[in-house]
Amino acid sequence: MSFSNLDQLYRQVIMDHYKNPRNKGSLEDGNLTIDMNNPTCGDRIHLTMKVEDGKVTDAKFEGEGCSISMASASMMTQTIIGKDVETAYKLSHVFSEMIQGKEYDEEDLDLGDMEALQGVSKFPARIKCATLAWKAMEKGLNE
Incomplete structure (x- = not known):
């Protein structure tokens, strides 16, 4: 697959998640609630998660922001639901490395659709946009 075809595919994946977000909403029985924003561009997220016995059993988000x-x-x-907390942290670390254009070790982790965002590394101003939800997730798991 040529670079332009791959780039087009990645754009389609990003737009699909933007127009048809998975897990959008709020959990009534979530035990972690995190609100974060990116004041530079106005992105904001309200993340609710349910963590039981060291495992993320559900997660939903609401918010406003760029695609x-x-x-x-x-x-x-979509990626962290069903994962244990340690794996969620590892995924966050791998995502952060990838989004900054650094070498990253997948450690047999399935990045799934997240790989579509690796091109963001070419646009440093957009890195905070891509990492906002991940930082919210980490903040919630740390509390």
Whole structure:
């Protein structure tokens, strides 16, 4: 697959998550609630998660922002549901390395649709957009 075809595919994946977000909403029985924003561009997220016995059993988000921010939140919730907390942290670390254009070790982790965001590394101003949901998730798990 040529670079332009791959780039087009990645754009389609991002737009699909933006227009049809997965896990959008709020959990009534969530035990973690995190609100974060990116004052530079106005992105904001309200993340609710349910963590039981060291495992993320559910996650939902609400918010406003650019396509990258909202697509990333959709991908993040989709990726961490069903994972233990340690794996969620590892995924966050790998995502952060990838989004900054650094070498990253997947450690047999399935990045799924998140790989569509790796091109963001070429646009440093957009990195905060892509990482907002992940930082919210980490903040929630740390509390």
